[in-house]
Amino acid sequence: SGTLDGSNAKRGLWSSRLAFILAATGSAVGLGNIWKFPYITGENGGGAFVLIYLICIAVVGIPIMMAEVMIGRRGGHSPVNSLRLIAERDGLKPVWRMIGAVGVLAGFLILSFYSVIGGWAVSYVGTAASGQLAGQSAEAIGAIFSGLLSDPVTLLLWHSVFLALVMVVVARGVRSGLERAVSILMPALFVLLLIVVGYAMTSGGFGRAAAFLFQPDFSKLTTSGVLVALGHAFFTLSLGMAVMMAYGSYLPKNISIAKTSITVSIIDTGVALLAGMAIFPIVFANGLEPGAGPGLIFQTLPLAFGQMPMGSLFGTLFFVLLIFAAWTSGISLLEPIVEWLEEQKGMNRTVSTLGAGLVCWALGIASILSLNLWADFAPLGFVPMLEGKTIFDLLDFFTANILLPLGGLLVAIFAGWVMSRQALENELSLSAPMFRLWYVTIRFITPVAVSAVFLYNLA
Numbered sequence: 001s002g003t004l005d006g007s008n009a010k011r012g013l014w015s016s017r018l019a020f021i022l023a024a025t026g027s028a029v030g031l032g033n034i035w036k037f038p039y040i041t042g043e044n045g046g047g048a049f050v051l052i053y054l055i056c057i058a059v060v061g062i063p064i065m066m067a068e069v070m071i072g073r074r075g076g077h078s079p080v081n082s083l084r085l086i087a088e089r090d091g092l093k094p095v096w097r098m099i100g101a102v103g104v105l106a107g108f109l110i111l112s113f114y115s116v117i118g119g120w121a122v123s124y125v126g127t128a129a130s131g132q133l134a135g136q137s138a139e140a141i142g143a144i145f146s147g148l149l150s151d152p153v154t155l156l157l158w159h160s161v162f163l164a165l166v167m168v169v170v171a172r173g174v175r176s177g178l179e180r181a182v183s184i185l186m187p188a189l190f191v192l193l194l195i196v197v198g199y200a201m202t203s204g205g206f207g208r209a210a211a212f213l214f215q216p217d218f219s220k221l222t223t224s225g226v227l228v229a230l231g232h233a234f235f236t237l238s239l240g241m242a243v244m245m246a247y248g249s250y251l252p253k254n255i256s257i258a259k260t261s262i263t264v265s266i267i268d269t270g271v272a273l274l275a276g277m278a279i280f281p282i283v284f285a286n287g288l289e290p291g292a293g294p295g296l297i298f299q300t301l302p303l304a305f306g307q308m309p310m311g312s313l314f315g316t317l318f319f320v321l322l323i324f325a326a327w328t329s330g331i332s333l334l335e336p337i338v339e340w341l342e343e344q345k346g347m348n349r350t351v352s353t354l355g356a357g358l359v360c361w362a363l364g365i366a367s368i369l370s371l372n373l374w375a376d377f378a379p380l381g382f383v384p385m386l387e388g389k390t391i392f393d394l395l396d397f398f399t400a401n402i403l404l405p406l407g408g409l410l411v412a413i414f415a416g417w418v419m420s421r422q423a424l425e426n427e428l429s430l431s432a433p434m435f436r437l438w439y440v441t442i443r444f445i446t447p448v449a450v451s452a453v454f455l456y457n458l459a
């Protein structure tokens, strides 16, 4: 150990800046953008929530992404080993080991419900392709969705299919083809979203949707809404669980960490905003409820596909592309667990993938039952903030709003207070004012903002 420079060369690097951006975008863009962002925006009253979310991306998300990528590249190894190499002077204290542990735990918990939602998308490919959506009313579309939720066996089937897709790629340890696919399929998803936005503009709800999304009304924003916005900044950018750290270890030295991190963040934010502009016009034009919850996109987009010309084709394509986006994110959730099992527990890749996948699969069953048989079961309902939350809601809440911000906080403190300023300046190679801006943010603004939101919510 101890070689900080040159260690990268032995592991092979991304062929270019583009390859890194594609891999990181594959992880970032997923259900978080298209499924979660619209529904939490609807639940939290729109504009003011969106504004806080955008501020969190800029002030917390981008600086932490830069820190993760930078630590990964500096260390040139897996996250835990990179941290250890960098903190060499006094060894890796248990508190920094926690970054790896948070990553593994968050990976398990997130993938368990992420895969259930991925399964909804798998199921909707068939629904759209069979022409069932054509010309349906909002009620009929709603009934198709409730029908799916009320059927644990079907949900389990699609959850298993989605998870198997993820496991196959991780077990084989191949990702080269995936990056190339991202470069074609992500733009295709973007175009399909644009088509839905185009349709949504004619639906009669566009003005109200734009006002809902972009005219902040702070009377609608709650303390827990701020926590959700902050948590979502981590979730959507895949931060706080060392995913970007792992990817950063393959980034060539001469590439700008700031530019690549900002690019990935802008793409991710763009996809989320586009999803919002596709969905909310349909909500308002059809008198649906913006706060309908996790089913929002499955109750609105199918309505649009049922009404627009060539809707069955566009709908099928859309859900296929959504599965692809979720798949590349799911791979990045499972990969750190498998790497950690290989490295720390000496297990081989196939066994680790099967073992970790099986745990996620079993955990997923609790989320599936939360949608039907256990829909009224709120295990932590006695805590005021968690009132009425099912196991599924709790997993989502705990990972995005607590675990990931905690991981991110540790990353910020490690970068800002453990690493030497010289090392940071060398890795980031920013102009002096830009470096100072990042340094102040990562040392003070980010930790204070995350802690303040935490404490305020506890109080």
Ligand code: PHE
Binding pocket: 027, 028, 029, 030, 031, 032, 033, 110, 234, 235, 236, 237, 238, 239, 241, 243, 329, 330, 332, 333
């Ligand atoms: N960023 C992904 C999404 O928005 C989810 C994710 C979170 C992936 C954390 C990896 C790590 O869908």
Ligand code: NA
Binding pocket: 027, 028, 029, 030, 032, 033, 235, 236, 237, 238, 268
């Ligand atoms: Na995302």
